[in-house]
Amino acid sequence: MDHDVVMPMNSATDSDTVCTKQEGWTLEDVGKIIPVRVTPNGSYRNEPVVHVHCQMCTAEFIGPAREAGGFLGGHECLHAWELAQMMGRSDGLVE
Numbered sequence: 001m002d003h004d005v006v007m008p009m010n011s012a013t014d015s016d017t018v019c020t021k022q023e024g025w026t027l028e029d030v031g032k033i034i035p036v037r038v039t040p041n042g043s044y045r046n047e048p049v050v051h052v053h054c055q056m057c058t059a060e061f062i063g064p065a066r067e068a069g070g071f072l073g074g075h076e077c078l079h080a081w082e083l084a085q086m087m088g089r090s091d092g093l094v095e
């Protein structure tokens with residue numbers, strides 16, 4: 001009878017850890033896993049929903065890890081560009 005043992009399925013726990021949303025993530029989804037997310041760029045599987053913020057400005061992002069990386073990288077690029085613009089300006093004032 002040992003191999004007839006059925007693991008108890010706890011659906012409440014499941015909805016606590018799995019996020020089936022494909023868009024519109026909120027703080028309540030942070031920490032959950034998106035089992036499958038299909039995009040034109042590829043199919044993402046078992047991705048966590050994360051909440052990140054830019055360290056240079058006050059922007060925040062909630063969504064799949066892949067998009068969070070794009071958000072952080074995008075802000076990093078923009079702020080680096082802004083910095084380069086400022087450096088360029090002050091360089092022009094130095095004789």
Ligand SMILES: [Zn+2]
Binds near residue numbers: 055059
């Ligand atoms: Zn920023």
